[in-house]
Amino acid sequence: MKDKKLTGIVVRANDYLESDRLLTVLTIEEGSATIKAKGVRKKGAKLAFASGMFFCGYFEVVESKGRYVLTGATRLYDYSGLAEDIEKYYLACHFIDIASFIIMEKHPDEEMIRFLLNSLHVMTRGNVNQILLRGIYEFRAAVISGFAPALYECAVCGEKTRSTNFSLASGGFACCIQGIETDVYVRQAIEQISESEGRALFSLEIPKESAVKLKNISSAYIEMVFDRKFRTMDKLEGIG
Ligand SMILES: [Zn+2]
Numbered sequence: 001m002k003d004k005k006l007t008g009i010v011v012r013a014n015d016y017l018e019s020d021r022l023l024t025v026l027t028i029e030e031g032s033a034t035i036k037a038k039g040v041r042k043k044g045a046k047l048a049f050a051s052g053m054f055f056c057g058y059f060e061v062v063e064s065k066g067r068y069v070l071t072g073a074t075r076l077y078d079y080s081g082l083a084e085d086i087e088k089y090y091l092a093c094h095f096i097d098i099a100s101f102i103i104m105e106k107h108p109d110e111e112m113i114r115f116l117l118n119s120l121h122v123m124t125r126g127n128v129n130q131i132l133l134r135g136i137y138e139f140r141a142a143v144i145s146g147f148a149p150a151l152y153e154c155a156v157c158g159e160k161t162r163s164t165n166f167s168l169a170s171g172g173f174a175c176c177i178q179g180i181e182t183d184v185y186v187r188q189a190i191e192q193i194s195e196s197e198g199r200a201l202f203s204l205e206i207p208k209e210s211a212v213k214l215k216n217i218s219s220a221y222i223e224m225v226f227d228r229k230f231r232t233m234d235k236l237e238g239i240g
Contacts, residue, residue: 002063006033007076009056009117011096015041021051023070025059026099026116031107035061037070047073054079054092056117079120088123090236091130095119097232098141098222112144114198122202132211134233136201138218139193147225148194149173162187168220180217185210190217 008027016022019041025033040051050057050073060072082092099116103109119137122128142148150172154161157176164187166172167179173187185206192204206214223229 003071004061004063004068006030006035006059006061006068007057008033008059008113009079009096009120010051010053011100013051013053019045023051024100026096026103026113027059027108028110028113029108030105031103031109032100032105033068034105035059035068035070040070049073049075052080054082054120056120077117077121079124081124082120087130087236088128090232091134092120092123094134094230094232095137097230098138101226101228101230102141102145109144112141115140115144118199118202129208129211131208131215132204132206133202135189135211135214135218136193136204138215138222139190140201142218142222142225143194145225147171149190149221151191151194166190166217168217168224171221171225180213182213182217183210186214186217189214 006025006027006029008025010023011026012024014022019039021037021040023035023037025035027033037047037051039045040048047070050070056079057076058074059070061068062071082088095116099112102112119133122133152160154175155167155170155172156174159175161173161175163173163175164182164184165174165179166182167174167177189204189206193201
């Protein structure tokens, strides 16, 4: 048995046996990790607070037969409020869905985890432009994963360009083929999302219409680069 401390966020919690839970935790140290939380569904269980979706903190674990078992926990942030607002809840689940796809077991990706946590943090504030935040998150997740869009050199011919015409198929702005016509705000936003770091991203401001355009492109862009459909937001639209 080996003691260890991991820092991360619970992104899935599945009931298991009579009173246990199997947690999927995105950790800074080890990427995605599975942690068994024993007895946490019993009344008054000491570690129940750490065994739910969105719990973010330190996880003390012992390694036993190749599995982690939870022995202690300390809360760092409280994102549980996100579950009280259905739109925020779905957006948070969408962000987690993307991060869970990117972050693999035994493959630490500190930049992606910190970006996820910062994005959730921004969402817990009162007034958030969720459409813009979604556009920022989706594009930035692609950039962090090595799929930065072509910005200043045409995605097709390589000529210098300031075009606002975005080609999904070619992966960026293009001067010489028909793509999606955006505008100067969307272009500037994509430049900033690609180039600036950390929290500066969240102060981005663009007109409402442009935010919608940005989000539509970012959603199609991540499906293209990751070759996968992220369905969480479709479910919300199904409810509404
Ligand atoms: Zn071109």
